[in-house]
Amino acid sequence: MTPGNPIRHVEIPVTDLDRAVDFYAALFGHDFERVEVDGYPMALFPTHEGHPGASAALVMGDIYRPTRDGAVVYHHVPDIQRALAVATDRGAAILFPVKDLGDLGCVAEIEDSEGNRLALHQPAPAAMKEPI
Template sequence: MVRAEIVEIPVADLVQAAAFYSAVFDVDLVIETIGGLTMAFFPDEPGATGGAVALCAGDGYRPSGLGVRTFLRIDDVDAVLARALEAGAQLVAEPVEMPGWGRFAEFSDPEGTVVGIVQLEQPAA
Protein backbone atom coordinates (compact mmCIF):
# COMPACT_ATOMS: atom_id res chain seq x y z
CA MET A 1 0.00 0.00 0.00
CA VAL A 2 1.22 3.50 -0.80
CA ARG A 3 -0.33 6.59 0.82
CA ALA A 4 0.86 10.18 1.20
CA GLU A 5 2.11 10.75 4.74
CA ILE A 6 3.22 14.39 4.47
CA VAL A 7 2.13 16.88 1.80
CA GLU A 8 4.20 20.04 1.49
CA ILE A 9 2.69 22.86 -0.57
CA PRO A 10 5.47 25.20 -1.77
CA VAL A 11 4.95 28.94 -1.17
CA ALA A 12 7.05 32.07 -1.65
CA ASP A 13 5.43 34.26 1.02
CA LEU A 14 4.53 32.06 3.99
CA VAL A 15 2.56 34.70 5.91
CA GLN A 16 0.46 35.68 2.90
CA ALA A 17 -0.06 32.05 1.88
CA ALA A 18 -1.04 31.07 5.43
CA ALA A 19 -3.67 33.82 5.45
CA PHE A 20 -5.03 32.60 2.08
CA TYR A 21 -5.19 28.91 3.07
CA SER A 22 -6.63 29.75 6.50
CA ALA A 23 -9.48 31.63 4.80
CA VAL A 24 -10.06 28.96 2.15
CA PHE A 25 -10.15 25.98 4.51
CA ASP A 26 -11.53 27.87 7.55
CA VAL A 27 -8.69 26.70 9.81
CA ASP A 28 -5.94 28.26 11.92
CA LEU A 29 -2.52 27.28 10.59
CA VAL A 30 0.38 26.86 13.02
CA ILE A 31 3.66 28.41 11.83
CA GLU A 32 6.77 26.57 13.05
CA THR A 33 10.44 26.40 12.17
CA ILE A 34 11.78 22.86 11.98
CA GLY A 35 15.40 22.22 11.05
CA GLY A 36 15.73 25.72 9.60
CA LEU A 37 12.63 25.36 7.43
CA THR A 38 9.62 27.55 8.18
CA MET A 39 6.30 25.79 7.69
CA ALA A 40 2.63 26.46 8.35
CA PHE A 41 0.83 23.27 9.41
CA PHE A 42 -2.83 22.52 8.90
CA PRO A 43 -4.36 21.34 12.18
CA ASP A 44 -4.65 17.63 12.84
CA GLU A 45 -8.05 16.39 13.96
CA PRO A 46 -8.30 13.50 16.41
CA GLY A 47 -9.18 10.32 14.56
CA ALA A 48 -8.56 11.85 11.12
CA THR A 49 -6.94 9.66 8.49
CA GLY A 50 -4.40 10.76 5.90
CA GLY A 51 -1.11 12.57 6.08
CA ALA A 52 -0.04 15.92 7.47
CA VAL A 53 -0.35 19.00 5.25
CA ALA A 54 1.95 22.02 5.49
CA LEU A 55 2.86 25.13 3.54
CA CYS A 56 6.64 25.36 3.08
CA ALA A 57 8.84 28.33 2.18
CA GLY A 58 12.57 28.27 1.59
CA ASP A 59 15.27 26.94 -0.67
CA GLY A 60 13.96 24.18 -2.90
CA TYR A 61 10.31 25.27 -2.63
CA ARG A 62 8.88 27.09 -5.65
CA PRO A 63 5.16 27.63 -6.16
CA SER A 64 4.05 26.33 -9.55
CA GLY A 65 1.10 24.99 -11.47
CA LEU A 66 3.41 22.34 -12.91
CA GLY A 67 4.33 18.97 -11.48
CA VAL A 68 2.60 16.95 -8.79
CA ARG A 69 -0.95 17.97 -7.89
CA THR A 70 -2.19 17.74 -4.35
CA PHE A 71 -5.83 16.86 -3.67
CA LEU A 72 -7.06 17.63 -0.16
CA ARG A 73 -10.09 15.87 1.30
CA ILE A 74 -12.71 18.32 2.54
CA ASP A 75 -16.36 18.19 3.61
CA ASP A 76 -17.92 20.57 1.05
CA VAL A 77 -16.42 21.23 -2.40
CA ASP A 78 -18.78 24.11 -3.15
CA ALA A 79 -18.10 26.00 0.09
CA VAL A 80 -14.31 25.58 -0.08
CA LEU A 81 -14.18 26.50 -3.75
CA ALA A 82 -16.30 29.62 -3.15
CA ARG A 83 -13.97 30.74 -0.34
CA ALA A 84 -10.92 30.05 -2.53
CA LEU A 85 -12.25 32.16 -5.39
CA GLU A 86 -13.27 34.93 -2.99
CA ALA A 87 -9.74 34.90 -1.50
CA GLY A 88 -8.08 35.35 -4.91
CA ALA A 89 -7.74 31.84 -6.37
CA GLN A 90 -8.35 31.08 -10.03
CA LEU A 91 -10.65 28.25 -11.08
CA VAL A 92 -8.74 25.41 -12.79
CA ALA A 93 -11.44 22.71 -12.90
CA GLU A 94 -15.15 23.05 -12.15
CA PRO A 95 -16.60 20.60 -9.63
CA VAL A 96 -17.05 17.17 -11.20
CA GLU A 97 -19.17 14.33 -9.85
CA MET A 98 -17.58 10.89 -9.88
CA PRO A 99 -20.42 8.41 -9.15
CA GLY A 100 -19.55 5.97 -6.38
CA TRP A 101 -16.58 8.09 -5.29
CA GLY A 102 -17.42 11.76 -4.72
CA ARG A 103 -16.77 15.23 -6.16
CA PHE A 104 -13.62 17.14 -6.91
CA ALA A 105 -12.50 20.54 -8.23
CA GLU A 106 -9.21 22.39 -8.68
CA PHE A 107 -8.03 25.96 -8.13
CA SER A 108 -4.72 27.77 -8.34
CA ASP A 109 -3.66 29.78 -5.31
CA PRO A 110 -2.46 33.40 -5.64
CA GLU A 111 1.12 32.15 -6.21
CA GLY A 112 0.07 29.79 -9.02
CA THR A 113 0.14 26.41 -7.26
CA VAL A 114 -2.73 24.17 -8.33
CA VAL A 115 -4.58 22.45 -5.49
CA GLY A 116 -7.38 19.96 -5.82
CA ILE A 117 -10.19 19.44 -3.34
CA VAL A 118 -12.09 16.19 -2.90
CA GLN A 119 -15.43 15.52 -1.20
CA LEU A 120 -15.92 11.79 -0.83
CA GLU A 121 -19.38 10.25 -0.94
CA GLN A 122 -20.75 9.24 2.41
CA PRO A 123 -21.14 5.49 2.82
CA ALA A 124 -24.74 4.26 2.81
CA ALA A 125 -26.17 3.92 6.29
Protein backbone atom coordinates in the same frame (compact mmCIF):
# COMPACT_ATOMS: atom_id res chain seq x y z
CA MET B 1 6.37 -3.66 6.75
CA THR B 2 3.37 -2.48 8.78
CA PRO B 3 0.31 -1.80 6.59
CA GLY B 4 -0.95 1.76 6.50
CA ASN B 5 -1.16 4.84 4.37
CA PRO B 6 2.08 5.20 2.35
CA ILE B 7 2.10 9.02 2.33
CA ARG B 8 3.16 10.49 5.67
CA HIS B 9 3.78 14.17 4.99
CA VAL B 10 3.30 16.69 2.18
CA GLU B 11 5.06 20.06 1.90
CA ILE B 12 3.32 22.73 -0.19
CA PRO B 13 5.76 25.37 -1.47
CA VAL B 14 4.91 29.04 -0.91
CA THR B 15 6.60 32.36 -1.63
CA ASP B 16 4.69 34.36 1.01
CA LEU B 17 3.93 32.29 4.12
CA ASP B 18 1.57 34.86 5.69
CA ARG B 19 -0.48 35.18 2.48
CA ALA B 20 -0.61 31.38 2.09
CA VAL B 21 -1.69 30.85 5.71
CA ASP B 22 -4.44 33.45 5.28
CA PHE B 23 -5.63 31.76 2.08
CA TYR B 24 -5.65 28.20 3.45
CA ALA B 25 -7.14 29.26 6.81
CA ALA B 26 -10.03 30.99 5.02
CA LEU B 27 -10.53 28.07 2.64
CA PHE B 28 -10.43 25.25 5.18
CA GLY B 29 -11.01 26.91 8.57
CA HIS B 30 -7.74 25.51 9.96
CA ASP B 31 -5.46 26.98 12.57
CA PHE B 32 -1.81 26.60 11.67
CA GLU B 33 1.17 26.02 13.95
CA ARG B 34 4.22 28.01 12.83
CA VAL B 35 7.61 26.31 13.13
CA GLU B 36 11.04 26.53 11.56
CA VAL B 37 12.97 23.47 10.39
CA ASP B 38 16.54 23.79 9.12
CA GLY B 39 16.00 27.51 8.55
CA TYR B 40 12.79 27.05 6.56
CA PRO B 41 9.65 28.70 7.98
CA MET B 42 6.65 26.37 7.93
CA ALA B 43 2.98 26.46 8.84
CA LEU B 44 1.71 23.03 9.88
CA PHE B 45 -1.80 21.87 9.03
CA PRO B 46 -3.57 20.35 12.03
CA THR B 47 -3.20 16.59 12.41
CA HIS B 48 -5.33 14.13 14.30
CA GLU B 49 -3.70 10.88 15.37
CA GLY B 50 -5.64 7.75 14.53
CA HIS B 51 -7.48 9.38 11.61
CA PRO B 52 -6.78 8.84 7.91
CA GLY B 53 -4.62 11.23 5.92
CA ALA B 54 -1.11 12.62 5.93
CA SER B 55 0.35 15.58 7.73
CA ALA B 56 1.10 18.66 5.63
CA ALA B 57 2.82 22.01 5.84
CA LEU B 58 3.07 25.23 3.91
CA VAL B 59 6.82 25.83 3.48
CA MET B 60 8.81 28.85 2.31
CA GLY B 61 12.44 28.78 1.20
CA ASP B 62 14.88 28.83 -1.67
CA ILE B 63 14.29 25.17 -2.57
CA TYR B 64 10.48 25.47 -2.44
CA ARG B 65 8.93 26.70 -5.71
CA PRO B 66 5.17 26.87 -6.21
CA THR B 67 3.99 25.33 -9.49
CA ARG B 68 0.96 24.15 -11.38
CA ASP B 69 3.10 21.27 -12.66
CA GLY B 70 3.88 18.21 -10.57
CA ALA B 71 2.03 16.49 -7.75
CA VAL B 72 -1.54 17.54 -7.05
CA VAL B 73 -2.60 17.52 -3.40
CA TYR B 74 -6.28 16.72 -2.78
CA HIS B 75 -7.98 18.39 0.18
CA HIS B 76 -11.23 17.16 1.71
CA VAL B 77 -14.03 19.73 1.81
CA PRO B 78 -17.56 19.17 3.10
CA ASP B 79 -19.03 21.65 0.56
CA ILE B 80 -17.11 22.07 -2.69
CA GLN B 81 -19.26 24.95 -3.96
CA ARG B 82 -18.64 26.92 -0.77
CA ALA B 83 -14.89 26.19 -0.97
CA LEU B 84 -14.78 27.40 -4.58
CA ALA B 85 -16.63 30.58 -3.63
CA VAL B 86 -14.19 31.31 -0.79
CA ALA B 87 -11.21 30.57 -3.03
CA THR B 88 -12.37 32.75 -5.92
CA ASP B 89 -13.28 35.58 -3.51
CA ARG B 90 -9.59 35.44 -2.49
CA GLY B 91 -8.39 35.61 -6.09
CA ALA B 92 -7.98 31.91 -6.91
CA ALA B 93 -8.45 30.79 -10.49
CA ILE B 94 -10.57 27.71 -11.17
CA LEU B 95 -8.40 25.35 -13.22
CA PHE B 96 -10.83 22.42 -13.41
CA PRO B 97 -14.54 22.98 -12.69
CA VAL B 98 -16.54 20.68 -10.44
CA LYS B 99 -16.82 17.18 -11.82
CA ASP B 100 -19.27 14.67 -10.36
CA LEU B 101 -17.64 11.28 -9.85
CA GLY B 102 -20.78 9.46 -8.69
CA ASP B 103 -20.07 7.28 -5.64
CA LEU B 104 -16.63 8.89 -5.30
CA GLY B 105 -18.10 12.36 -4.75
CA CYS B 106 -16.90 15.34 -6.75
CA VAL B 107 -13.65 17.17 -7.43
CA ALA B 108 -12.44 20.53 -8.69
CA GLU B 109 -9.03 22.17 -9.04
CA ILE B 110 -7.93 25.72 -8.30
CA GLU B 111 -4.72 27.71 -8.24
CA ASP B 112 -3.88 28.69 -4.65
CA SER B 113 -2.55 32.09 -3.56
CA GLU B 114 1.01 30.96 -4.39
CA GLY B 115 0.49 29.48 -7.85
CA ASN B 116 0.14 25.81 -6.87
CA ARG B 117 -2.44 23.51 -8.41
CA LEU B 118 -4.75 22.45 -5.58
CA ALA B 119 -7.53 19.87 -5.82
CA LEU B 120 -10.69 19.87 -3.73
CA HIS B 121 -12.64 16.69 -3.02
CA GLN B 122 -16.14 16.44 -1.58
CA PRO B 123 -17.16 12.86 -0.74
CA ALA B 124 -20.50 11.55 -1.94
CA PRO B 125 -23.23 12.06 0.71
CA ALA B 126 -23.35 8.33 1.65
CA ALA B 127 -19.56 8.25 2.07
CA MET B 128 -19.70 11.21 4.45
CA LYS B 129 -21.92 9.22 6.83
CA GLU B 130 -19.85 6.03 6.92
CA PRO B 131 -16.69 5.74 9.01
CA ILE B 132 -13.45 5.48 7.06
